Amino acid sequence: MGLTMPLPARRLRLRVRGTVQGVGFRPFVHGLAQRLHLAGFVLNDGDGVLVEVEGWDVDGFVRAIKEEAPPLARIDALEVAAVAPDGRPGFAILSSETGKVQTRIPADAAICPDCLRDLFDPHSRFHLYPFVTCTHCGPRYTITRGLPYDRPQTSMRTFPLCPACLRDYTDIASRRYHAETLACPVCGPRLDHPVDHILDYLDRGLIVALKGIGGYHLLCDATSEQAVVRLRQRKNRESKPFAVMVADTDAARSIAHVGKAERDMLCHRARPIVLLQSRGKVASSVAPNLTQVGVVLPYAPLHHLLFRSNRDRVLVVTSANPGGEPLVTDDDDARLRLADIADTIVGHDRPIVVRADDSVMTAHRSGPVLVRRARGFVPDAVDLGEDGPAVLALGAHLKTTVTVTRGSEAFVSQHVGSLDNAATIAFYEETVAHLLALTGVRPERVVCDLHPDLYGSRIAGRFGVPVVQVQHHAAHVAAVVAEHRVRGPVLGVALDGHGYGADGGAWGGELILLDEDGWRRVGHLAPLAMPGGDKAAREPWRMALSIYDRLGRLDEGARRFDAFELARLMPRLTMLRTSSMGRVFDAAAALLGVCSVQHYEGQAAMELEALVQTPRILDAGFAITDGVLDLLPLLAALADPDIDRVTGAELFHGTVVRAVSEWVADQAERLGITTVALGGGCMVNRVLADGLAQALTRHGLHGLFSSQVPAGDGGLSLGQAYMGRLPKCV
Numbered sequence: 001m002g003l004t005m006p007l008p009a010r011r012l013r014l015r016v017r018g019t020v021q022g023v024g025f026r027p028f029v030h031g032l033a034q035r036l037h038l039a040g041f042v043l044n045d046g047d048g049v050l051v052e053v054e055g056w057d058v059d060g061f062v063r064a065i066k067e068e069a070p071p072l073a074r075i076d077a078l079e080v081a082a083v084a085p086d087g088r089p090g091f092a093i094l095s096s097e098t099g100k101v102q103t104r105i106p107a108d109a110a111i112c113p114d115c116l117r118d119l120f121d122p123h124s125r126f127h128l129y130p131f132v133t134c135t136h137c138g139p140r141y142t143i144t145r146g147l148p149y150d151r152p153q154t155s156m157r158t159f160p161l162c163p164a165c166l167r168d169y170t171d172i173a174s175r176r177y178h179a180e181t182l183a184c185p186v187c188g189p190r191l192d193h194p195v196d197h198i199l200d201y202l203d204r205g206l207i208v209a210l211k212g213i214g215g216y217h218l219l220c221d222a223t224s225e226q227a228v229v230r231l232r233q234r235k236n237r238e239s240k241p242f243a244v245m246v247a248d249t250d251a252a253r254s255i256a257h258v259g260k261a262e263r264d265m266l267c268h269r270a271r272p273i274v275l276l277q278s279r280g281k282v283a284s285s286v287a288p289n290l291t292q293v294g295v296v297l298p299y300a301p302l303h304h305l306l307f308r309s310n311r312d313r314v315l316v317v318t319s320a321n322p323g324g325e326p327l328v329t330d331d332d333d334a335r336l337r338l339a340d341i342a343d344t345i346v347g348h349d350r351p352i353v354v355r356a357d358d359s360v361m362t363a364h365r366s367g368p369v370l371v372r373r374a375r376g377f378v379p380d381a382v383d384l385g386e387d388g389p390a391v392l393a394l395g396a397h398l399k400t401t402v403t404v405t406r407g408s409e410a411f412v413s414q415h416v417g418s419l420d421n422a423a424t425i426a427f428y429e430e431t432v433a434h435l436l437a438l439t440g441v442r443p444e445r446v447v448c449d450l451h452p453d454l455y456g457s458r459i460a461g462r463f464g465v466p467v468v469q470v471q472h473h474a475a476h477v478a479a480v481v482a483e484h485r486v487r488g489p490v491l492g493v494a495l496d497g498h499g500y501g502a503d504g505g506a507w508g509g510e511l512i513l514l515d516e517d518g519w520r521r522v523g524h525l526a527p528l529a530m531p532g533g534d535k536a537a538r539e540p541w542r543m544a545l546s547i548y549d550r551l552g553r554l555d556e557g558a559r560r561f562d563a564f565e566l567a568r569l570m571p572r573l574t575m576l577r578t579s580s581m582g583r584v585f586d587a588a589a590a591l592l593g594v595c596s597v598q599h600y601e602g603q604a605a606m607e608l609e610a611l612v613q614t615p616r617i618l619d620a621g622f623a624i625t626d627g628v629l630d631l632l633p634l635l636a637a638l639a640d641p642d643i644d645r646v647t648g649a650e651l652f653h654g655t656v657v658r659a660v661s662e663w664v665a666d667q668a669e670r671l672g673i674t675t676v677a678l679g680g681g682c683m684v685n686r687v688l689a690d691g692l693a694q695a696l697t698r699h700g701l702h703g704l705f706s707s708q709v710p711a712g713d714g715g716l717s718l719g720q721a722y723m724g725r726l727p728k729c730v
């Protein structure tokens, strides 16, 4: 080896943006600098993380930053600039500088494998401690008031660190270095009852209200019919399915079918509830008349303690949200509102700052799909792929969310709920304020629905900036387009419950052409009368009666549903008409005797889907005329008294798939478009979504589906935000 001249030291300044605070980024950077013998510093500030490194292998450092980032980090942008070396030795972690808020809080994450080991290690000071966490796991969003993410900004600020925790907190080699959630049995939050107390109640078939990460849950033994029925009675929840928690994926396999996609979702660090095909091992009242069961694995250390003595335990774990109001988060509120439901209430002294329900996911042919987006996914941003004006989108009425955009990022809030009671409206207001504060955005435009009476439409003017109104189904299509970052014209299909149409009608089965100039309706389902107006959405038998009327067999319908008075009046009434696909599902379910009155939104369609093994096609079951799809021949077949419900459900699904795909293909060909965006609440139906994905491919079309946000109203605010940023929409 000959002598080489040493290269001169270089100094780089790195600006790292994304989810880089509260995820162990500074110790990671410190470790890298030591490994590569670099001097300099790292600090958190309002823009993310700022690093300066000086030495020879600064390029290796830049590479490693991208490749080896800690588990909860997400780097969206890395800017690198050369600066003058200053020759000072050593690498320092400097304290946080507060300033303009321009960064993010991570989403809540399930306990990590290392903390799980600590939890069950008798020699660990965290042995059996229900609040063990580290830099790689634990609550984040739900305990944080504001940015930058530091202990004084979280609900941990009332727990001063004991000497042992302080040592970990300040030890750069510890995985709890600067872990803001760090606490131990000496200095941290405490459960107000021992874990054995909870297990004792559960084993006796009683109901426990338990404070979790994003709110209180109600728990009972999911294998005890008696316990589950009692919970239904006390919660006044007749049939809406409950989710269950099991110890691990093996336990999940014992009660349901778990494929690879399902396993990945169950083990995702967000730990969503995953919809699985049930093996019928839980009490039938857990999910009445459905073949799927929602399963979630333990995510808080406390949950793991519930399964320590019995790995086969199956627990109902359902949101404690009495009367359709938001999830209970506050301890006093729990004692007040859950006393009549739960036999015991178990809380702790770590406050929940931000409410977040469990997220819900399912696997479709197109990939994993979010049905409800909340804990574990919020506040991660959806990448819109390009900059645009900052907008606030106020969402829908049912199952709503709100969205705030900042540059190319869209922050979709957690599931808020349906804005039909004061408590949910208060949570909605809180969510708007919190999301604006967290993102530091002052909206340039506010987007709301076309319907003038919705709560969002009524408050849109208060922000003092231009208001953009967006039609409900155009927004559904736009949500899919936003997520997939498509450019150019797209043919959209919205198959949905109900939304206010541009002509004032009740839309919900729409073909929409969307491009950067805006949108245009290019097709719709043949409208059906809604006897009883809004009541028809809750009582599917009314939609069935409407079908009998169209078939000229009103007398038969009146006899079947004991609705002589309504049938007598119908010919003389001017009835609201709807092009909603959701109402067609309702009509089919009622005609087949599957469901005539709904106790929760989507019940009829879910029970109908549950009957399907192999979808079948009824030839000549539909007609397409000038962009209008009429399914009357199919519905006439379902009105046949001799048809059995399984055959009917299979014919219905298969024929709807065939009909919709031909309807779409006709228009796509006419418009010369090959990209189709499918949205709306009906797309949660797996038979429908998978069938359409296959059928569109056969037509040479490229179908796009929602994945990161729900296809239903939970994703609507994202589509509104997308539309509100289009140049021509103001």
Ligand SMILES: [Zn+2]
Pocket: 111, 112, 113, 114, 115, 116, 133, 134, 135, 136, 137, 138
């Ligand atoms: Zn951990």
Ligand SMILES: [Zn+2]
Pocket: 161, 162, 163, 164, 165, 166, 183, 184, 185, 186, 187, 188
């Ligand atoms: Zn401690």
